Amino acid sequence: MLSARQLFLQHQAQTTDFPLLLEVERAEGVFMYGPNGERYLDLISGIGVSNVGHRHPKVISAIQGQLDKYLHLMVYGEIVQTPPARLAHALAQTLPAGLDNVYFVSSGSEAIEGAMKLAKRFTGRTELIAFDKAYHGSTQGSLSLNGAESFKRSFRPLLPDVNHLEHNHLPDLEKITRRTAAVILETVQGEAGVRVPSKAYMQALRARCTKVGALLVLDEIQCGFGRTGTFWAFEQFGIVPDILTCAKGMGGGMPIGAFISRQEIMHSFKNDPMLGHITTFGGHPVSCAASLATLQIIQEEGLLEQVTAKAERFKQRLAHPAIKSIRNLGLMMAAEMESFEVLKKVIDTAILKGVLTDWFLFCDNSMRLAPPLTITFEEIDQACDILLEAIDEHCRF
């Protein structure tokens, strides 16, 4: 019989020159386990998915509870289902007053599609503004917002009337005008290699959008759900978006996404002239049950309180001449090295030694450090010991 590794290489679309070829049979907490008892400490968390760790018992039991009730029902939204209703309420409790209307979808890209459509419908305008090195998804619409030309070139024509601004650059804000339906921004840019804008910039961006009547859409698909140390990253910038998108960490490992807005904005998606968005699996009851458990775990286990201290521990432990700098907001971290060539060797060695990390789509000289928020200080030390061993094998000073 062919091994899973052989089947993977033969039959699954190979999307990268560097498949990790890491076979995982089981994952629990911050660890993944291979078929021969290998153990890997996960510093990726599925890029901000497993914020509460793999297979958190409360997530598993919420899923099991819903499995005993029903899996899926849908008739264009008329059926009241308990899991999405409870989740929408719980999400609203985490958000500033007014930001309390949730449209559930199945992924991050779909949340972005919904947010773009909602902004166009509500404002009646067409221009969308995004940023250099932005990543908002891989569907044709979300790809149009992508801030890396190499990523888009072969798929043109994409959405018309999408313009890009320089990230964190105040003079560019003037380009947001009364023609602009929405400005879409990752509160912390993820695939750019963790780029944190200044508070002054975010406040000026908010003010400019308000002044010209453009909606501010914050994409917290990667940085939301506790990753940065506050439940939502935007809390740290003293601003409130008009539309918020989330996915990834939201489901505790299950597929789900959402775009969230105020009642008056979401109202424009009503059956007038047609439903604004339709999705068969959006807000799947099993995913919603898992998401509600995830939200409660983050709050009840006090995970947010320790995020900053855990990030500091990483920074202290990884003080090494081969690491040029560490950019972060909470446990969304990027450790910059000399080049991709060096980083790739370090990553491969770290994996052999039992620590899983990788690089960023638009920043391939930086190591991704985004463990489950549940990681303990001892586990951080273990991970850093191995990363330093791998660095010392490949970097001579």
Ligand code: PMP
């Ligand atoms: N926005 C951001 C900031 C992301 O990081 C991602 C996924 N990497 C997406 C959108 C797209 O999410 P999905 O892969 O679930 O479509």
